[in-house]
Amino acid sequence: MFFYLSKILxxxxxxxxxxxxxxxxxxxxxxxxxxxxxxxxxxxxAGALALALIGILPVGTLLLxxxxxxxxxxDLAGLDPAGIIVLGGAIEETIGAARGDTHLLEGAERLxxxxxxxxxxxxxxxxxxxxxxxxxxxxxxxxxxARRLWVSLGVAPERIALENRSxxxxxxxxxxxxxxxxxxxxxxxxxTSAYHMPRAVGLFRKAEFDVVPYPVDYRSAGTLIxxxxxxxxxxxxxxFDVAVREWIGLVAYHLTGRIDALLPxx
Numbered sequence: 001m002f003f004y005l006s007k008i009l010x011x012x013x014x015x016x017x018x019x020x021x022x023x024x025x026x027x028x029x030x031x032x033x034x035x036x037x038x039x040x041x042x043x044x045x046a047g048a049l050a051l052a053l054i055g056i057l058p059v060g061t062l063l064l065x066x067x068x069x070x071x072x073x074x075d076l077a078g079l080d081p082a083g084i085i086v087l088g089g090a091i092e093e094t095i096g097a098a099r100g101d102t103h104l105l106e107g108a109e110r111l112x113x114x115x116x117x118x119x120x121x122x123x124x125x126x127x128x129x130x131x132x133x134x135x136x137x138x139x140x141x142x143x144x145x146a147r148r149l150w151v152s153l154g155v156a157p158e159r160i161a162l163e164n165r166s167x168x169x170x171x172x173x174x175x176x177x178x179x180x181x182x183x184x185x186x187x188x189x190x191x192t193s194a195y196h197m198p199r200a201v202g203l204f205r206k207a208e209f210d211v212v213p214y215p216v217d218y219r220s221a222g223t224l225i226x227x228x229x230x231x232x233x234x235x236x237x238x239x240f241d242v243a244v245r246e247w248i249g250l251v252a253y254h255l256t257g258r259i260d261a262l263l264p265x266x
Contacts, residue, residue: 015054015237015244051237056229060239065220067246068194070265071201071213079187081124083161083180085211086114087172087192087200088130091142102145107193109217111146114191115153117214124189126155127180129163129172169196169249170258173203182209193217195246202250202259213266 054060090107104111118126128146143162151157163179166172182188187210192200194215204211219239220226230236253259 014241052233054240055233055236057236058226058228058230058239060236060241060243061220061226063243063247064195064239065222065226066263067196067198067243068215068218068220069222070263071194071197071215072266073215074212076120076189076212076214079121079189079212081121081189081212082182082186083125083127083188084114084117084121085127085129085176085180085188085190086110086146087169087190087196088128088142088146088166089193089196090217091130091145093142093145096145097141102149104149107217110191110193111149112153113214113216115150115155117189117191118150118155118159121189124159125161125180126150126159127161127163127176127188129166129176131164131167169200169203170253172200173207173209177204177207177209187212189214191216193219195219195242198264199246199250199253199259202253202261202264205264206259 087110090105090110092103092105096103114126118124128143128150130142130146141164143164147157147160147162150160161179163172163176166175180188190197190200190204190211191214194217197213197215201211201213219242230239250259250262254262
């Protein structure tokens with residue numbers, strides 16, 4: 001139920017969707033009764049201006065940066081991990097199923113960085129956590145798509161383990177713990193997008209599964225270049241949507257007791 005509710009609410013609450021809806025409704029109202037025309041025109045102008053400013057100015061990037069710097073990438077020298085856990089969300093399984101291939105999304109570095117780590121630590125299991133993230137329609141299997149990709153990149157099939165039940169980060173932590181049953185002293189590297197790492201670590205801690213965070217897929221540079229306006233408005237809106245969704249996720253998971261801190265840190 002939590003999965004479906006979060007998907008439906010986010011469709012309604014996504015900033016880009018809200019601003020487009022506001023602009024459309026206000027524009028339609030401006031074409032109607034003269035009584036509401038002034039308020040409708042003001043609302044339409046506000047919506048269009050917000051779309052333009054959020055799209056062009058680096059608002060989303062600046063909201064992502066504090067999330068991405070929360071867990072610096074660690075020095076793995078001397079580490080002998082039992083496994084490398086990769087969280088799902090970087091594969092579009094519906095298109096992959098239709099095309100018979102692995103279709104990667106923005107977070108593709110999660111999967112490629114994991115292969116590099118697997119080569120660095122040849123004794124570690126490579127674990128993919130995630131099934132289908134599709135709300136409607138016959139989705140494929142993220143985990144099977146990940147296996148196919150990793151094998152094609154040279155990872156031995158016997159090194160790959162799949163957690164193929166989870167559909168959100170909370171379930172990632174719970175089901176991966178149940179699959180791996182970590183023993184005292186074992187270390188596992190957790191790979192996910194940098195902006196997503198605080199929430200992921202908080203959930204794994206709540207599941208009593210201690211992990212070594214290895215953030216990838218950065219969306220901010222952490223330098224003054226983050227203040228440069230976007231080349232395309234769609235780029236800025238995408239960054240803003242991702243940032244707002246992650247902050248809402250942190251608040252919701254904290255209020256429901258799924259993570260102990262609003263912004264988990266090292």
